[in-house]
Amino acid sequence: MATIGDVARLAGVSRSTVSYALSGKRPISDRVRQRVDDAARELGFTPNAGARALATNQTGVLGLLAEFLPDEFAPAMLQYILGVTDTARDFGYDVLLVSEADGADALQRITSSRLVDGVVLLNVAEDDKRLPVLRAARQPGVLIGMPLDCSGLDVFDLDFEEAGRVMVEHMHELGHRELILASQPAHVVDRGGAYVWRLQRAAEHQAEKRGIRLHAAFAESRQPEVGRTLRALLDAHPDATGLLLNNEAAAAALPWVLAGRSLRAPDDLSVMGRYSDEFARTFSLPYSSIESAPDRLGSMAVRHLVRRIGDDRPDEPHVVRLVSPELVDRGSTGSPGRRVRT
Amino acid sequence: MATIGDVARLAGVSRSTVSYALSGKRPISDRVRQRVDDAARELGFTPNAGARALATNQTGVLGLLAEFLPDEFAPAMLQYILGVTDTARDFGYDVLLVSEADGADALQRITSSRLVDGVVLLNVAEDDKRLPVLRAARQPGVLIGMPLDCSGLDVFDLDFEEAGRVMVEHMHELGHRELILASQPAHVVDRGGAYVWRLQRAAEHQAEKRGIRLHAAFAESRQPEVGRTLRALLDAHPDATGLLLNNEAAAAALPWVLAGRSLRAPDDLSVMGRYSDEFARTFSLPYSSIESAPDRLGSMAVRHLVRRIGDDRPDEPHVVRLVSPELVDRGSTGSPGRRVRT
DNA sequence: CTGAAAGCGCTTACAG
């Protein structure tokens, strides 16, 4: 493995000159620069990352903390992850993906060892145990997902409260007066997913305001459980004319549930989900939905993080940026149907 | 940030003693060890990763190269990624996720800078441009996915040839004599996914052997294109009684295609896919399938990689390990149907 | 415009 010393020897200059020639951090004569470039190329020289990190206190690596809860399989997460890695690379950063169960521990490990220059937290819980660690770390961090207390944090998220309101309001305008809302699994919600609560609470509040009966419930993240739960919900609320889904697996399962009862959306039941268009098109999810914009959020978060890393002033005011929900109409909502009780 | 020097000072010993006490690499008296442990805890000491890497030539990081092709959205990839990160962590490694377009370049970058101790290559193409880089790197690497030339490489993959044979054979036993095989999108296959070819060729070969007509085609990875393609395939081959899918998006779209024509599986058409059970349950994919075992493959690959990293003998014989395809019966195949032409 | 030297924070022979 060629070191900077090898390059210096071959080019007939000092090691510091090689360093400066390659970094461009001070003027170098054309002749010397040429010799250095040639030597570096000939030897296939790449600076040793550890040595550089030690000398500069910068690793060129961002940490990405994606907590996957047990019994939760979240393919949607990949979209956030790609949004983060792609944008990170645009700025010259690599991404350390940390998926272990104990996120606080992991965060402590990668920040205190200075393995990373900054971190992105995914899947943020309302009272996330990683936040105290992040606040104490010397590296900056950004969240994708909104905790209860955002003080001292940079937060990026879909505006889930607005999403809840939009869903209910949309149904209300169409004339619906009784709705079901199926969210992610209860145990997942308990330990993660602050967004579930925010959407649900806002939906409930809006429903109350409009005189709508809203039945909120949790649904599993896979078959056959989620199908059973959806059927049970339809049975329990025979007069509900609209179904809101904050759960991708439920959106995938619903067609089977409806087909099994010869129900159609929107004729018999109006349906609205919350997932990305990309996801809808990959998995043929046929319902109108609130776009969750994972790639955009990932990209925004990294952009901001990179700016923070380059910034000397850590007391720069923190931001909470909520992306407005956009409704993608796939024709699955209409005026209240005449659902036949089964 | 506390350094080993700070700990040494507080404990009243030398820096080397701190290092040895913490690593346990040589005998330390109980008294000293206790003092060191206390000091380290009090200061919240964590070794600087860059310094340690520089001194030991070991980073504790594995590179994971996941090429995502343009226009390809591969949520299934997340299962491999999690299999890799989880197992890596079990062995004390963190994972650097690299998703950039130019995989060869990325691999060169992370290996020659010694950012990683070893690499896992995902999405391996038959003639993968990353392989020459990997062969030249001083770090070991393992592949998930099988290239044309496996020499000098450790390879882990589903036995896609056997999968192709199993699919055709299963249909043959049920009495089918004309089948359609829909694979991933052509451009994705061209630039990546060796596995698509392997399954297809083996299926074609087996079909020929059994006197079965097999129509192989590519299908897109999202709606509405994939639905159109499936409809066109059914139209083009009205006498085909079985449909094989090596494409998750096609499996998700097929129910809509069949419903649109009032066809049912297996009564009118026998259907068989290739995806993980986890995936099937999350997205309500209702067809019998060959289990792709992504988590198992990811885990196997990392286990092997870790062993290689610890191994002094780089000439240890290389392995090609193919996981046997298992058929998960979801009741979507039967004797040849009486598909009505539309 | 260029070089010699210090220093980043560890680990590990070498010496006792």
Add this chain to the structure above:
DNA sequence: CTGAAAGCGCTTACAG
């Protein structure tokens, strides 16, 4: 059982 010192491969003031 413990310490002083060299060395890993860079970057960057300091000096000229």
